[in-house]
Amino acid sequence: MADQIHEYEQSHLTDVLEKIKIAQVKTQAELDKTEKDRSDIEAGWGDVRIKTSTYENMLDTALSVRQQQQLITERQNSFQHATTRLETLKKLEVNPYFARIDFQERGEQKAETIYIGLGSFSDTPDHFLIYDWRAPISSIYYDGGLGEVTYLTPDGNQTVDVDLKRQFQIADGVVVTIFDTDEAVGDQMLLEALSGDSDTKMKSIVTTIQKEQNKIIRNTAADLLFVQGAAGSGKTAAVLQRVAYLLYRYRGNLDSGQVVLFSPNQLFNDYIDQVLPELGEQNMVQMTYFQYSNRRLPNMRVETLQERFEEDNDLAAQRITNFKGSLAFFKVVQQYAETLNRSNVRFRDIKFQGEAFFDKDKIAKMFYGYNENYKLGQRLNATKDSLTNSLTGKVGSELKQKWVEEAIQNLTKTEIDSLFGDEPREFASEEKEYNFLARKIVTEAFKPIAHAIHRNRFINVNAQFAHFLRSVPNFVDLNQWGITADDWSKSVTKTVTDFKDKRLSLADVSAYLYLYDLLTGKHGERDIRFVFIDEIQDYTAFQLAFLKFSFPKAKFTMLGDLNQAIFTKENSRTLLQELGTLFDSDKIEVVQLTQTYRSTQQITDFSKEILVNGETITAFNRSGNLPTVTIEDNSAALYARLVSQINTNNGMNETTAIITKSLAEGEAVYAELKQQDVAVTLIRSENQRLAHGVIIVPSYLAKGLEFDAVVIWDASKKMYPLEDERQLLYTIASRAMHQLTVLALDELTPLLDRVNPDLYEVTE
Numbered sequence: 001m002a003d004q005i006h007e008y009e010q011s012h013l014t015d016v017l018e019k020i021k022i023a024q025v026k027t028q029a030e031l032d033k034t035e036k037d038r039s040d041i042e043a044g045w046g047d048v049r050i051k052t053s054t055y056e057n058m059l060d061t062a063l064s065v066r067q068q069q070q071l072i073t074e075r076q077n078s079f080q081h082a083t084t085r086l087e088t089l090k091k092l093e094v095n096p097y098f099a100r101i102d103f104q105e106r107g108e109q110k111a112e113t114i115y116i117g118l119g120s121f122s123d124t125p126d127h128f129l130i131y132d133w134r135a136p137i138s139s140i141y142y143d144g145g146l147g148e149v150t151y152l153t154p155d156g157n158q159t160v161d162v163d164l165k166r167q168f169q170i171a172d173g174v175v176v177t178i179f180d181t182d183e184a185v186g187d188q189m190l191l192e193a194l195s196g197d198s199d200t201k202m203k204s205i206v207t208t209i210q211k212e213q214n215k216i217i218r219n220t221a222a223d224l225l226f227v228q229g230a231a232g233s234g235k236t237a238a239v240l241q242r243v244a245y246l247l248y249r250y251r252g253n254l255d256s257g258q259v260v261l262f263s264p265n266q267l268f269n270d271y272i273d274q275v276l277p278e279l280g281e282q283n284m285v286q287m288t289y290f291q292y293s294n295r296r297l298p299n300m301r302v303e304t305l306q307e308r309f310e311e312d313n314d315l316a317a318q319r320i321t322n323f324k325g326s327l328a329f330f331k332v333v334q335q336y337a338e339t340l341n342r343s344n345v346r347f348r349d350i351k352f353q354g355e356a357f358f359d360k361d362k363i364a365k366m367f368y369g370y371n372e373n374y375k376l377g378q379r380l381n382a383t384k385d386s387l388t389n390s391l392t393g394k395v396g397s398e399l400k401q402k403w404v405e406e407a408i409q410n411l412t413k414t415e416i417d418s419l420f421g422d423e424p425r426e427f428a429s430e431e432k433e434y435n436f437l438a439r440k441i442v443t444e445a446f447k448p449i450a451h452a453i454h455r456n457r458f459i460n461v462n463a464q465f466a467h468f469l470r471s472v473p474n475f476v477d478l479n480q481w482g483i484t485a486d487d488w489s490k491s492v493t494k495t496v497t498d499f500k501d502k503r504l505s506l507a508d509v510s511a512y513l514y515l516y517d518l519l520t521g522k523h524g525e526r527d528i529r530f531v532f533i534d535e536i537q538d539y540t541a542f543q544l545a546f547l548k549f550s551f552p553k554a555k556f557t558m559l560g561d562l563n564q565a566i567f568t569k570e571n572s573r574t575l576l577q578e579l580g581t582l583f584d585s586d587k588i589e590v591v592q593l594t595q596t597y598r599s600t601q602q603i604t605d606f607s608k609e610i611l612v613n614g615e616t617i618t619a620f621n622r623s624g625n626l627p628t629v630t631i632e633d634n635s636a637a638l639y640a641r642l643v644s645q646i647n648t649n650n651g652m653n654e655t656t657a658i659i660t661k662s663l664a665e666g667e668a669v670y671a672e673l674k675q676q677d678v679a680v681t682l683i684r685s686e687n688q689r690l691a692h693g694v695i696i697v698p699s700y701l702a703k704g705l706e707f708d709a710v711v712i713w714d715a716s717k718k719m720y721p722l723e724d725e726r727q728l729l730y731t732i733a734s735r736a737m738h739q740l741t742v743l744a745l746d747e748l749t750p751l752l753d754r755v756n757p758d759l760y761e762v763t764e
């Protein structure tokens with residue numbers, strides 16, 4: 001029986017592969033033809049005669065140019081279409097499908113069989129030999145076992161009876177394995193998928209997407225989809241497949257440039273950037289919040305991840321940072337901005353040749369001179385219009401200024417030629433000629449003024465922000481945040497001093513940008529349709545509210561693990577509640593992922609006990625070694641242990657990451673290992689690439705990444721004394737897939753006291 005099944009599936013596969021090859025040849029021929037047509041048309045440009053003698057002639061020329069352009073665009077579209085098709089066919093040739101489903105639709109007699117793969121393929125219209133994994137019908141594969149299964153179509157729910165679910169592994173045109181399963185996605189297949197070694201690049205998971213993950217991937221209804229999932233539960237994996245799904249579902253109306261992913265660091269961007277191309281899609285826009293805000297403030301130095309992580313704040317500073325991250329503060333910015341409609345916008349002169357050209361008081365008069373119904377943005381635009389008009393008006397009166405006369409006298413012949421350009425040089429009088437040149441010179445010299453008007457340079461944004469900070473106590477009772485008037489005033493002074501050095505803290509940057517946007521009437525980027533935010537626990541409610549404001553037309557997917565809040569720590573617990581107030585409650589969906597896939601059972605059981613409430617995390621049943629814990633009383637012995645572990649891991653071909661708490665620690669370990677001739681790479685900044693082999697990485701850069709083997713370097717009491725580092729230690733431990741080694745000098749951190757000693761091995 002098994003042989004017969006195998007024989008049947010092999011012959012089906014061979015048949016499909018043949019058809020794929022035929023389609024490839026056909027598509028290649030189409031491609032060659034469109035390419036030829038395109039070059040013919042381009043060559044045809046020679047036939048378009050540019051005639052400009054009469055109006056009719058000009059119209060003729062315009063029409064024929066337009067026709068040529070249209071032809072080229074059409075050819076370009078079909079060329080693009082055929083190229084994509086050929087790429088899909090090439091992918092399908094290597095791996096045509098991974099599953100087969102036999103089912104019967106309700107009320108239909110005939111059973112149907114479908115095969116599911118990375119893209120769809122039909123040999124004749126409507127005769128699908130392979131269905132794209134994102135097609136509505138393919139959902140059956142992920143959502144249920146045998147029997148009745150309901151799936152969502154664009155027209156609503158459909159129910160079918162599933163008789164057979166078959167999974168395949170195919171290599172080089174041969175069916176290698178077949179599993180028939182009665183589960184959603186058989187554990188066997190998942191186990192195979194998870195047993196592989198880690199790579200410096202994340203891979204797609206389409207063959208083994210789990211039911212809960214499928215819900216995340218296919219959700220189109222929610223305005224806010226919030227995914228809370230344990231470390232390694234596949235949040236990132238699910239979200240990347242979701243992007244691929246959305247690009248498929250809204251094909252033609254959505255392109256990858258309208259999807260933005262905010263990720264924890266640049267290293268992580270690098271780690272995930274192959275998944276979408278592997279699925280035949282283009283990558284979305286990826287950036288970190290730091291890059292997003294920094295990009296808008298090219299003249300400021302915004303605090304970096306490392307600075308933020310290593311910042312040693314006293315209690316008062318911490319309270320201020322907490323407040324600045326809250327929604328309450330977000331609302332204060334709004335309230336303050338409203339008052340600006342009546343007074344207090346800070347202006348500065350627009351200067352020309354060192355003197356005030358437009359005086360700030362005059363600008364203020366102009367700004368507040370408009371009708372009281374004007375909103376801030378309208379006021380600003382009207383002011384800009386007036387300033388621009390006034391600038392144009394001033395050109396005439398400037399012509400006779402001494403500096404212009406001098407400039408004209410000093411012109412070289414080439415400069416004069418370039419000022420005249422193609423213009424006729426006959427002038428009725430010398431004065432006319434002078435005026436012509438003078439006008440050119442003045443207009444050129446006024447350009448920086450026009451630019452300054454255009455770029456709102458007459459608003460003193462720094463002074464405005466300082467005024468705002470000083471006004472905060474008028475809007476909110478800071479005592480409720482445990483902040484004294486004196487502490488607040490000191491912090492404002494610090495911000496203002498930092499401004500002088502062109503520095504801005506991460507706690508201030510969002511408020512700064514938000515205030516600027518409200519003041520200038522910006523309404524965000526309306527073109528962006530989907531925004532994904534990974535590792536949401538590291539964001540403040542303020543930042544999230546600001547992102548919502550910045551992408552007003554987008555649906556949001558936020559992913560996080562409140563247990564891995566390494567920056568915001570305990571404050572992250574209230575985040576979900578705060579978020580709830582930003583979206584319509586009917587449009588919020590929360591999905592919980594509790595099963596972890598990354599680590600072996602032993603590593604998950606160990607890591608979750610670091611947490612106070614880690615019970616809800618379930619390990620995937622994949623067995624490995626117990627984590628080991630070694631405590632030494634001198635660093636030479638600890639390094640000896642480290643080197644021996646590296647050798648063991650290398651011997652098993654497992655990639656090792658030594659995760660240190662800070663960069664300084666990482667530098668120390670790096671120096672020592674170099675001294676001992678051990679080949680290692682230190683990842684110092686998020687802009688570096690992940691390297692093969694052994695790496696040393698500071699904890700705040702290990703976010704979202706995974707490694708075969710992890711060594712926690714110096715999990716001692718000295719290094720991790722504080723209760724609020726529990727989440728950090730959990731985050732580090734949960735990066736390991738197969739092997740976890742804990743090394744500590746002198747005394748183990750009390751954060752590991754809760755872990756049951758049966759869950760690890762103590763080595764000497």
Ligand SMILES: Nc1ncnc2c1ncn2[C@@H]1O[C@H](COP(=O)(O)OP(=O)(O)OP(=O)(O)O)[C@@H](O)[C@H]1O
Nearest residue numbers: 205208209210231232233234235236237597598704
């Ligand atoms: N359905 C699945 N099939 C196969 N592998 C999976 C599946 N789901 C997750 N994985 C794998 O599990 C590992 C962890 O997934 P991922 O990095 O997405 O987790 P995460 O929830 O984002 O973790 P963290 O919060 O720690 O960053 C990855 O190697 C991923 O490929």
